[in-house]
Amino acid sequence: MTRSTAVAVTIALALPVPTNGQAEKVVPRFGATLNVVAVPVFVTDGQGRAISGLSKEDFEVTDDGQRVEVVGFQAFDSGDPAIADLLEEAPAARRQFMLLFDLSFSTVSGLVRAQKAALEFVDGKLRPHDLAAVATVSATHGVRLLQGFSADRAQVRKAVQSLGVMQMDRRADPLGLVFDLREMGGALVDVREGKGSRDPFVEDVREMLIRYQQMETSSYEQRILALVDSLGQLGRALGGLQGRKQVILFSSGFEASSLSGSQGEDAVAASEAVIHGRTWEVQSGSRFGENQLRTEMERALRSFSRSDAVVHAVDLSGLAAAGEVSRSGKEPRQRGGEESLEQITNLGGGRLFKKTNDVGRALAEVLELSRYYYLLAFEPPRTKGPGEFHKLRIRTIRKGTQISHRAGYFERKPYAETTPLEREFEAAEIIAKGIDRGEIGVRAMAVPYRSAEGAATLPVVLELDGTTLLGPRTGGKIGLQVFGYAFDAEGKAVDSVTLNATLDPVALGPRLRERGAQLHATFTLAPGKHDLRFLVRDAETGRSGSSWLAVTVPAFAEGAGVALFPPLFMDDPKGWVVLQARSARTTGDLSPFVVDQDPFVPRARPRLKNGEAQRVCLLAFDGGARFDPGTSFEIKPALLDHDGEVVSVGRFQVLRSTAEAGFRRFVLGFTPSDVPPGDYSFRVRLRDPASGRVSEAFQAVSFN
Numbered sequence: 001m002t003r004s005t006a007v008a009v010t011i012a013l014a015l016p017v018p019t020n021g022q023a024e025k026v027v028p029r030f031g032a033t034l035n036v037v038a039v040p041v042f043v044t045d046g047q048g049r050a051i052s053g054l055s056k057e058d059f060e061v062t063d064d065g066q067r068v069e070v071v072g073f074q075a076f077d078s079g080d081p082a083i084a085d086l087l088e089e090a091p092a093a094r095r096q097f098m099l100l101f102d103l104s105f106s107t108v109s110g111l112v113r114a115q116k117a118a119l120e121f122v123d124g125k126l127r128p129h130d131l132a133a134v135a136t137v138s139a140t141h142g143v144r145l146l147q148g149f150s151a152d153r154a155q156v157r158k159a160v161q162s163l164g165v166m167q168m169d170r171r172a173d174p175l176g177l178v179f180d181l182r183e184m185g186g187a188l189v190d191v192r193e194g195k196g197s198r199d200p201f202v203e204d205v206r207e208m209l210i211r212y213q214q215m216e217t218s219s220y221e222q223r224i225l226a227l228v229d230s231l232g233q234l235g236r237a238l239g240g241l242q243g244r245k246q247v248i249l250f251s252s253g254f255e256a257s258s259l260s261g262s263q264g265e266d267a268v269a270a271s272e273a274v275i276h277g278r279t280w281e282v283q284s285g286s287r288f289g290e291n292q293l294r295t296e297m298e299r300a301l302r303s304f305s306r307s308d309a310v311v312h313a314v315d316l317s318g319l320a321a322a323g324e325v326s327r328s329g330k331e332p333r334q335r336g337g338e339e340s341l342e343q344i345t346n347l348g349g350g351r352l353f354k355k356t357n358d359v360g361r362a363l364a365e366v367l368e369l370s371r372y373y374y375l376l377a378f379e380p381p382r383t384k385g386p387g388e389f390h391k392l393r394i395r396t397i398r399k400g401t402q403i404s405h406r407a408g409y410f411e412r413k414p415y416a417e418t419t420p421l422e423r424e425f426e427a428a429e430i431i432a433k434g435i436d437r438g439e440i441g442v443r444a445m446a447v448p449y450r451s452a453e454g455a456a457t458l459p460v461v462l463e464l465d466g467t468t469l470l471g472p473r474t475g476g477k478i479g480l481q482v483f484g485y486a487f488d489a490e491g492k493a494v495d496s497v498t499l500n501a502t503l504d505p506v507a508l509g510p511r512l513r514e515r516g517a518q519l520h521a522t523f524t525l526a527p528g529k530h531d532l533r534f535l536v537r538d539a540e541t542g543r544s545g546s547s548w549l550a551v552t553v554p555a556f557a558e559g560a561g562v563a564l565f566p567p568l569f570m571d572d573p574k575g576w577v578v579l580q581a582r583s584a585r586t587t588g589d590l591s592p593f594v595v596d597q598d599p600f601v602p603r604a605r606p607r608l609k610n611g612e613a614q615r616v617c618l619l620a621f622d623g624g625a626r627f628d629p630g631t632s633f634e635i636k637p638a639l640l641d642h643d644g645e646v647v648s649v650g651r652f653q654v655l656r657s658t659a660e661a662g663f664r665r666f667v668l669g670f671t672p673s674d675v676p677p678g679d680y681s682f683r684v685r686l687r688d689p690a691s692g693r694v695s696e697a698f699q700a701v702s703f704n
Contacts, residue, residue, distance in 0.1 A: 037063075038072065039375070042403070043373075050373070055073070059394060059396055059397075062393045063390050073375070074086065074093065078367075083127075093375045095246070096244065097131070099133070101136045104139040104227055106316050110250070113316070118160045131432060131433075134156060134160055139224070149425075150432055151432070152487075155178050162179075175424060176428055184494060184496065221293060228293070228296050228300045234421075239422075244370070247304065247309055247312065250316055252316045298347060301348045305349055311345060312348075313351075313352050386414055388410065389408050392409065437535070440469050442547040444463070444547045445463075450621075457525075459520070460520070464516050466514070466577075467513055469503075469512060470509065473541070479540050480517075485533050485534075486530050488528065494526070511576060518577070521581040521586075522590065524585040532549050533546070534548060564695035567684050567699045568616065569699065570600040576601050605700060607701070608675075608704075612671065612672075613671045614672070618667075621664075622664060635668065637652055637684045639681070639701075650672055652668055654668060655668065676703070679701075683698050
């Protein structure tokens with residue numbers, strides 16, 4: 001299935017305006033323009049417990065001070081099994097949790113306890129439809145995204161286990177949807193398992209923290225400023241993702257005097273020094289507070305509110321219990337930072353869990369805060385221009401409630417003004433949530449196949465519309481980026497393909513406009529159901545297109561009978577721009593798109609014309625019985641309209657028939673005539689005379 005619409009606002013979700021007054025039953029989906037904006041809203045009581053049972057009439061919304069009507073409304077309960085169907089069409093409503101580990105202002109023992117609780121949170125607390133991400137932040141290296149928002153628990157767990165400290169030679173995924181591409185599809189090794197009593201993670205983290213402190217040549221305040229600036233960058237980057245983001249910061253915090261001036265004995269000593277004229281002993285920033293730092297804190301943390309992100313903090317300073325981590329080596333010294341964490345959560349709109357020894361309970365509270373929530377949709381009263389901010393205010397008429405929502409939304413800004421992290425987040429979100437993007441026309445098809453030795457593969461053709469790929473550009477080359485992922489039935493990423501290519505419109509323009517471009521890739525997948533998702537993007541302009549389809553890879557079992565695969569409408573490769581790519585798990589170049597050593601290009605969505613001759617390759621697997629080349633099969637092709645009525649394809653003939661490696665290929669030839677314009681299904685029935693079994697296969701086609 002291909003979804004082809006573009007969203008004009010990065011954070012907005014377009015909803016159809018209801019015409020029957022049943023707004024509560026509207027299922028959110030994307031639209032092509034800035035016509036409707038959707039905002040997740042969280043409502044709690046005085047004890048911080050999520051409130052359910054509210055209706056559209058309980059809310060009032062203003063956009064830049066102007067009252068707007070709520071035209072779409074949906075209530076969500078993350079514990080309801082039926083929520084999965086709603087979330088498939090409402091990406092903005094999926095719960096998203098980022099586990100953010102502070103490597104500059106944390107203790108080793110605190111990080112180890114936090115890591116353990118985070119693993120339990122990922123394994124046992126998250127719902128199947130929840131998305132989780134893992135990142136670290138430090139004054140030295142800024143924000144490092146280890147794992148983007150994903151439903152793949154194994155990859156999220158791997159990122160938490162290492163925190164980027166161990167296995168630094170991992171093969172990183174460009175979109176962060178997979179922590180280590182080398183281990184995709186296989187069992188992930190627990191990196192904390194070691195010989196003897198030595199915990200390699202603990203030792204490596206301790207060495208890293210000590211090294212960070214030794215490398216620091218700037219003042220303590222400058223280290224804080226660097227950390228705060230990194231948080232601000234993360235907050236702004238999260239603005240490109242739809243829906244509420246729950247950021248959980250694991251940190252011991254930094255010394256509060258950097259924000260509010262000296263406290264207690266330090267303040268008394270500073271005052272005495274000033275009275276006695278020893279002003280050189282007093283740093284003005286320490287005594288009176290660092291104005292720049294306070295300003296930067298406010299700016300950085302408010303970026304989270306604008307991005308619909310809430311920052312919670314778990315204070316790790318209470319986790320350094322004696323004997324908790326008994327390892328050789330001195331624990332790096334940390335200053336107390338509870339007040340700074342309180343400032344972070346106050347500005348970030350979240351909750352501070354102070355010096356708790358039960359991190360798991362704190363994480364469970366964050367989950368409970370977001371169990372019940374609502375998606376409100378409204379039409380903006382006006383547009384202000386690309387990148388402009390709309391301030392939102394939402395209130396509920398229910399007494400004794402507290403409401404949490406994003407501070408506003410940005411109209412989509414030009415791609416050239418986005419940061420690399422924003423681009424990575426946006427691309428990963430399209431894949432992870434199955435979001436429509438349709439600026440570039442993209443269609444995908446897949447044909448299960450196997451080698452003569454019996455190894456199953458899934459060759460895929462990704463077809464790009466040449467006209468939309470070229471777009472409005474008048475010159476310059478196209479930097480084409482293609483990202484493709486295969487997910488199993490449990491949402492685990494099991495294979496991926498990435499392509500970066502440069503296309504010259506001058507040399508390739510005629511073929512692109514006449515036919516288009518195709519990417520041929522082969523996934524290596526286990527038998528069973530899989531979800532394939534693809535994103536195509538122009539690296540210069542940001543124009544993109546997405547496509548995905550559900551496929552079932554057969555086991556190619558012995559004695560399973562004849563299996564028929566979708567008819568392949570054949571075309572000459574010379575008329576197309578054909579690109580080749582290999583997936584992370586595929587080692588060979590086996591292709592089913594060949595007949596007697598003659599390769600062909602299959603069309604993902606054939607557009608046919610009356611009077612134009614067609615060749616169709618029919619691929620059948622014999623179930624291990626080995627076809628007798630002399631067997632005569634009965635083949636009946638037909639066109640089916642929207643009502644399932646048969647439309648004649650005219651006369652046809654079998655042009656060629658071959659048998660090898662358990663497969664039988666039939667090349668059919670026909671010339672349609674008098675077929676009315678429209679969309680059809682091309683159906684082929686194959687009858688095996690030996691068993692009398694009839695197999696069917698279908699391919700969607702269009703007539704101009």
